Amino acid sequence: MTDSLFLTNSIQLPSGFSFSAVAAGMKASGRPDLALVNCSSGTTAAAVFTTNRVAAAPVHVGREALRASRGLVRAVIVNSGNANCATGEQGVRSCQQVCRATARGLGVKCHEVFPSSTGIIGVPLPVNRIVAKLPELVAKQAASAEAFREFAQSIMTTDTRPKLACAAVPVRGGTATILGVAKGSGMIHPKLATMLVYLFTDMVAGPGRLRRTLVEVCDQTFNCISVDGDTSTNDTVLLLASGRSEIPSNGAASNIFRGALLEVCQSLAHQIVSDGEGIQHVIELAVEDARSREEALRVARTIAHSPLVKTAWAGADPNWGRILAAIGNSGVPIKPSAVNIYIGQQQVCRGGCANGFDERAAHEHLSQSECKVRVQIGRGRHAVRFYTTDLSAEYVRINADYST
Amino acid sequence: MTDSLFLTNSIQLPSGFSFSAVAAGMKASGRPDLALVNCSSGTTAAAVFTTNRVAAAPVHVGREALRASRGLVRAVIVNSGNANCATGEQGVRSCQQVCRATARGLGVKCHEVFPSSTGIIGVPLPVNRIVAKLPELVAKQAASAEAFREFAQSIMTTDTRPKLACAAVPVRGGTATILGVAKGSGMIHPKLATMLVYLFTDMVAGPGRLRRTLVEVCDQTFNCISVDGDTSTNDTVLLLASGRSEIPSNGAASNIFRGALLEVCQSLAHQIVSDGEGIQHVIELAVEDARSREEALRVARTIAHSPLVKTAWAGADPNWGRILAAIGNSGVPIKPSAVNIYIGQQQVCRGGCANGFDERAAHEHLSQSECKVRVQIGRGRHAVRFYTTDLSAEYVRINADYST
Numbered sequence: 001m002t003d004s005l006f007l008t009n010s011i012q013l014p015s016g017f018s019f020s021a022v023a024a025g026m027k028a029s030g031r032p033d034l035a036l037v038n039c040s041s042g043t044t045a046a047a048v049f050t051t052n053r054v055a056a057a058p059v060h061v062g063r064e065a066l067r068a069s070r071g072l073v074r075a076v077i078v079n080s081g082n083a084n085c086a087t088g089e090q091g092v093r094s095c096q097q098v099c100r101a102t103a104r105g106l107g108v109k110c111h112e113v114f115p116s117s118t119g120i121i122g123v124p125l126p127v128n129r130i131v132a133k134l135p136e137l138v139a140k141q142a143a144s145a146e147a148f149r150e151f152a153q154s155i156m157t158t159d160t161r162p163k164l165a166c167a168a169v170p171v172r173g174g175t176a177t178i179l180g181v182a183k184g185s186g187m188i189h190p191k192l193a194t195m196l197v198y199l200f201t202d203m204v205a206g207p208g209r210l211r212r213t214l215v216e217v218c219d220q221t222f223n224c225i226s227v228d229g230d231t232s233t234n235d236t237v238l239l240l241a242s243g244r245s246e247i248p249s250n251g252a253a254s255n256i257f258r259g260a261l262l263e264v265c266q267s268l269a270h271q272i273v274s275d276g277e278g279i280q281h282v283i284e285l286a287v288e289d290a291r292s293r294e295e296a297l298r299v300a301r302t303i304a305h306s307p308l309v310k311t312a313w314a315g316a317d318p319n320w321g322r323i324l325a326a327i328g329n330s331g332v333p334i335k336p337s338a339v340n341i342y343i344g345q346q347q348v349c350r351g352g353c354a355n356g357f358d359e360r361a362a363h364e365h366l367s368q369s370e371c372k373v374r375v376q377i378g379r380g381r382h383a384v385r386f387y388t389t390d391l392s393a394e395y396v397r398i399n400a401d402y403s404t
Numbered sequence: 405m406t407d408s409l410f411l412t413n414s415i416q417l418p419s420g421f422s423f424s425a426v427a428a429g430m431k432a433s434g435r436p437d438l439a440l441v442n443c444s445s446g447t448t449a450a451a452v453f454t455t456n457r458v459a460a461a462p463v464h465v466g467r468e469a470l471r472a473s474r475g476l477v478r479a480v481i482v483n484s485g486n487a488n489c490a491t492g493e494q495g496v497r498s499c500q501q502v503c504r505a506t507a508r509g510l511g512v513k514c515h516e517v518f519p520s521s522t523g524i525i526g527v528p529l530p531v532n533r534i535v536a537k538l539p540e541l542v543a544k545q546a547a548s549a550e551a552f553r554e555f556a557q558s559i560m561t562t563d564t565r566p567k568l569a570c571a572a573v574p575v576r577g578g579t580a581t582i583l584g585v586a587k588g589s590g591m592i593h594p595k596l597a598t599m600l601v602y603l604f605t606d607m608v609a610g611p612g613r614l615r616r617t618l619v620e621v622c623d624q625t626f627n628c629i630s631v632d633g634d635t636s637t638n639d640t641v642l643l644l645a646s647g648r649s650e651i652p653s654n655g656a657a658s659n660i661f662r663g664a665l666l667e668v669c670q671s672l673a674h675q676i677v678s679d680g681e682g683i684q685h686v687i688e689l690a691v692e693d694a695r696s697r698e699e700a701l702r703v704a705r706t707i708a709h710s711p712l713v714k715t716a717w718a719g720a721d722p723n724w725g726r727i728l729a730a731i732g733n734s735g736v737p738i739k740p741s742a743v744n745i746y747i748g749q750q751q752v753c754r755g756g757c758a759n760g761f762d763e764r765a766a767h768e769h770l771s772q773s774e775c776k777v778r779v780q781i782g783r784g785r786h787a788v789r790f791y792t793t794d795l796s797a798e799y800v801r802i803n804a805d806y807s808t
Contacts, residue, residue: 052729052732052733053731053732053733053736053737053738053739053740054728054729054731054732054733054738054740054743054756055732083725085725085729086725086728086740086753086756086757086758087757087758088741088755088756088757090757091757120725121723121725121726121728121729122724122725122728122753122757122758123758124758228711228712232729233728233729233732305709307632307711307795307799307803308632308803311799311800311802311803311804312803312804314800314804315803315804317804319525320526321487321489321490321524321525321526322525324458324490324525324526324637325456325458325489325525325636325637327457327458328456328457328458328459328637329456329457329458332457333457334457334458335457336457336458336490337492339458349490349526351492352458352490352492353490353491353492353494353495353526354490354491354526354527354528391711391800392800392804393797393800393801393804395711395715395800396715396718396795396796396797396799396800397797398715399711399712399715399716399719400715400716400718400719400721400796400797
C-alpha cells in the first residue's frame with residue numbers, strides 16, 4: 001500500500017464542491033459535529049452501505065434518496081456524536097426532517113440530500129438542535145482547503161486524526177482530481193458493504209459507471225481491513241462526481257480513473273487501520289495459494305479476528321502456532337501439511353510444522369509499527385492482502401468505558 | 405446451571421479406575437505434567453474431538469485407537485506443557501511411541517491406550533523424558549481421591565484451579581457414579597467437536613450408546629461455551645465406562661444416565677468458563693425465539709465473540725446498542741424491529757429501539773461475577789443458553805506474553 005498520496009498538506013479540491021462544519025452540541029467536547037457538503041448541479045453519486053441487518057436510519061434514508069434521485073446528489077449532511085441507529089420509525093422521521101430542512105436551506109430537492117450519522121447507538125437524534133444550526137452551516141460554506149479540513153475534523157468520533165487522501169487523474173485533455181475523506185477507528189470490519197468515507201471528483205461519470213467502479217475498488221480496499229471484526233450499523237462510502245472538469249471517465253480514461261480511485265481508497269483504508277483504537281501494530285496479512293479470493297478472505301478474516309493471534313501480536317510474540325490454529329479454524333478444508341507461514345522475511349512454519357527460525361529477529365520484526373505476516377495454504381492461485389491490527393489492553397480500556 | 409454437584413470435597417470414585425501423575429519436565433514450573441488413568445478390563449469408551457482442521461497428533465492417534473479397539477480402552481496417557489500439534493509425521497510417531505511404551509508397562513494392547521496432549525503448539529514432544537518416567541507413573545497408580553486430585557492438577561496449563569464434578573446415578577438395583585475432570589481456560593470455543601475432559605463411570609454401556617449419549621450431552625454443554633472464540637487443536641472429551649457397578653445404562657436407566665452425565669458436563673463447562681483467562685464476569689446469554697437451535701447458537705456466538713460487546717461487559721457497561729449491532733451482524737436475517745434485549749431483570753431494548761431503563765441498576769447487575777443477558781429475535785420457538793465471558797485487559801496481558 002503506497003503512501004505516496006498522503007497529500008494532506010496540499011489538498012487539491014475538485015471543483016464543484018463546498019464544505020462547512022459547526023458545533024450543534026452532540027459531541028460532549030463541544031467540538032464541531034455537524035457538517036455539510038454542497039455539490040454543484042448535475043453531480044452524480046454512487047454509494048455502498050453496511051451489510052449489518054441493523055442498519056441505521058440514515059442508511060435507509062440515503063439509499064432511498066439515491067434511488068429517488070436516480071443517482072443525483074446536491075448535498076451531504078453528516079452529524080457525529082449520534083448514530084441515529086436503533087431509533088425505529090422515529091429515527092427515520094428525524095433523519096428525513098433534517099434532510100428536508102437542509103434541502104430548503106439550499107433550495108434543492110429533498111431526495112437530493114444524502115444523510116450520514118456516526119456516534120452512539122440507541123439515542124434519539126436531537127433534530128431541533130441540528131435544524132437550528134443549519135442556517136449557520138449553509139452560510140459558512142466555502143470551496144477551500146480550510147473548510148474541507150474542518151469538515152474532516154467534524155465527522156471524527158474516537159479517531160485521533162483526520163484521514164485524507166487525494167490523487168490527480170491525468171488523462172488526455174487535462175487533469176481531474178479525486179479527493180477522499182474518512183472517519184473510523186473502532187467497530188471496523190466494513191464488509192461493504194462506522195466507517196464513513198466520502199470521495200469527491202470533478203470527472204464526468206454517470207451513476208452506473210460510478211457504482212461499478214466504487215464496488216470494485218471497495219472490494220479491494222475497505223473490505224480488506226479489520227480492526228475488531230465488528231461491522232458497524234452505519235458504514236457508508238459515498239462517491240460524488242461533479243463533472244466540472246468536463247473530463248469524461250469512460251473510454252481510455254476509465255482505467256486511469258479506477259486506478260486513481262483505488263490509490264485514494266487504499267490510502268484511506270490504511271489510515272483507518274493505523275488509527276485503530278489502542279493499536280500498536282498494523283499487520284499486512286497476505287493469504288496466498290487459495291482456491292478463490294473468497295476463500296483467501298475467509299482465512300484472512302479468521303486470523304484477523306482471533307483474540308489469541310491479536311494478543312500475541314500485541315506482545316510482538318512470533319507465536320505461529322496460534323496463526324496455524326486460526327487457519328485450521330477458518331472453515332476452509334486446508335491440509336495442515338500444505339501450510340507455510342512467514343513473519344517478515346523469515347519462514348516460521350513449513351508444511352504445518354516448525355521451521356527453525358531466528359526468534360529474536362521475528363520478535364524485532366513484530367515490534368515495528370508495520371509488520372508483515374504471510375500465509376500460504378497450498379490450495380490454488382488466489383491471494384488477498386488484508387490489513388489488520390493487534391489487540392491491546394488499551395483497546396479494552398477505550399471500549400470498557402464508552403457509553404456510561 | 406446447577407452447582408449442586410460440586411462435590412469436589414467428596415469425590416466419589418467409580419470403581420474400575422486408578423490414577424497417577426508425575427513431573428516429566430515439560431512444565432517450566434517443574435510441576436507434575438504427565439498423568440495416567442488405568443482402566444479395568446472391558447472398559448468401553450466414546451470420544452468427541454476438535455473440529456479444527458489442524459488437529460494435534462494425539463487427536464489423530466486417539467481417534468484411530470478407538471476405531472482399532474472397537475471402543476475399548478485400558479489406559480489414558482496425558483501430558484501437559486506440550487500440545488504435540490504442528491509437529492507433522494514425527495509428532496504422530498512420537499505419540500505412538502508413548503502409547504506403545506505405556507501399553508508395555510501395563511501389559512495391554514497398544515491401541516487400547518488413549519493419548520492426550522495440551523500446551524504449546526509446534527514444539528517436538530520430548531518422548532524420551534516421557535518414556536523414562538513411565539515406570540514411576542505405573543508404580544504410583546491408586547484408586548483414591550488423592551490420586552485423582554493429582555491427576556486433575558497435572559493436566560492444568562493456564563487454569564488457576566482444577567475442575568471436577570461428580571454425580572450419583574440412582575437406578576433400580578443400585579447406584580452408579582459419574583466422575584468428570586476438565587482442564588481449559590483459553591482457546592475456549594469447543595465446537596466439538598484445548599479443552600480436555602475425562603468422564604468416568606462404572607455403569608455398563610456399549611460404545612455405541614456411550615457415543616450417542618456423549619454427543620447429545622456435549623452439544624448442550626461444551627458446545628455452548630466460549631471464552632475467546634478460538635477453537636483449540638487438541639479439544640477432546642472422553643467418556644469411559646468400566647461396567648464395574650454391573651448396572652446397565654439401557655432401558656429405564658438410559659434417561660437417568662443421560663441426565664446425570666448432563667449435570668456433570670454442565671458443571672464442568674461452567675467451571676471452565678468461570679476460570680477463563682483474565683475474566684471478571686461470567687455471562688449467561690439466553691437467545692430465544694429463533695427458527696432453529698443452530699440459528700440461536702449462531703446469534704449467541706456472534707454476540708459472545710464481539711470484542712466491543714465483551715469489552716463493554718468488562719466495564720459493566722449496559723451498552724445494548726453493541727449487542728444489537730452484533731445480532732445484526734450474525735448472518736441471521738433478523739428484523740431489527742422484532743428484537744428485544746434484557747439485562748438482568750430489565751428490558752433495555754424493545755422492538756430494536758431503546759426502552760427506558762434504570763442504567764444504574766443495569767450497571768450494578770453487570771458488576772456481579774455472574775450476569776444474565778437475554779435476547780429475543782422474534783423468528784421462531786427455538787432457544788439456547790450460552791455461557792461466555794467479558795474481555796479484560798488482563799486477558800490481553802496473559803496472552804501477549806506466553807510463548808516468548
